[in-house]
Amino acid sequence: MAGVLSAEQVRVETFTGLRLTQFSRLLKTVRERGGNGTMQGRPWSLPLAERVLLVAVYYRTNLTMRQLGPLFGISSSTVCRVIQRLRPLLAIEPASRPADAADRLWIVDGTLVPVRDRTVGASSRNYRFSANVQVIVDADTRLVIAAARPASGTTADAHAWRASSLAEHCHDVTVLGDGAYLICGMVVPHRKRPRRPLLAGEKADDAAHRTVRARVEHVIGYMKNYKILRDCRQRGDGLHHAVQAVAHMHNLALTS
Structure with missing residues (x-):
């Protein structure tokens, strides 16, 4: 995983607006929420780091799925499935009542x-x-x-x-x-x-x-x-998930 992230540092920082350390924290959150869990059918053609990067790039650039597919070497339908699967896992953490x-x-x-x-x-x-x-x-x-x-x-x-x-x-x-x-x-x-x-x-x-x-x-x-x-x-809950994920990435950019 570290090798993947090191090789993709330029792409991460250019297309997501996050530094590599910030993206690593986002990746850790998605993994802890079950982003790398097994699913029925064929395994994913991309590792989890690439899939999280894909969703972050999608939110940052708003490229179409047909445009994102060639960037990651996958089909547009696979791009759609990755986004549908991971977008709830990028959401901001629920706020707890502050002590002060x-x-x-x-x-x-x-x-x-x-x-x-x-x-x-x-x-x-x-x-x-x-x-x-x-x-x-x-x-x-x-x-x-x-x-x-x-x-x-x-x-x-x-x-x-x-x-x-x-x-x-x-x-x-x-x-x-x-x-x-x-x-x-x-x-x-x-x-x-x-x-x-x-x-x-x-x-x-x-x-x-x-x-x-x-x-x-x-x-x-x-x-x-x-x-x-x-x-x-x-469509549907897509905007809600997008807002939650963008809020999460905004907070990471400020706290890392």
């Missing part, structure tokens, strides 16, 4: 991801058929804490938040959100009301709030360097 929850600050925001599956997305405000994905980020470390299952692109952020299970991760943690998350138990900006201008202190609070909340937008922007989140052709 009272001192932590998390930020939540939703983003629209263009999709092809009409059962997942809807024609939304970005003028594309999209899904709404809610993401929680740690304000200090920029690590992704959790990401919800995609909702329809026409779903308001507050409704998508309430319908998700993300609130379960946020007990005793201060969570920041924008004005779309009113009455969701978060710290949100002060609202402008008719004939009542904001006070100077409220304006200062909102300015500080925007400065901190911008961090979640930066993280989402980094996640969208993985082009699968710019135009997801996967």
Whole structure:
């Protein structure tokens, strides 16, 4: 395995956005989750390292399966089977309640991801058929804490938040959100009301709030360097698995 990874260092770093040590940690996680387990039928034509690399390259570049096949010396149908088999195993680890929850600050925001599956997305405000994905980020470390299952692109952020299970991760943690998350138990900006201008202190609070909340937008922007989140052709749970895997790889890139 080490020989395979050493020989593929340039390809790993160029096509996945991960350094070799980071990719090794991803590979270890997939192996521990049973990625190398036996299956009925013929054995895989590629070792596990190559298969994990294939999935990471797919998420990073969004190449079609016909394009990926020649790169790895396999058929497009085998590429499809590899992705279907491994994509759940690349998911981000479920977040546990931090010991210093009272001192932590998390930020939540939703983003629209263009999709092809009409059962997942809807024609939304970005003028594309999209899904709404809610993401929680740690304000200090920029690590992704959790990401919800995609909702329809026409779903308001507050409704998508309430319908998700993300609130379960946020007990005793201060969570920041924008004005779309009113009455969701978060710290949100002060609202402008008719004939009542904001006070100077409220304006200062909102300015500080925007400065901190911008961090979640930066993280989402980094996640969208993985082009699968710019135009997801996967159907069913494909987008959900892609978001979870991209969040995992983003966290590896920050912590390794």
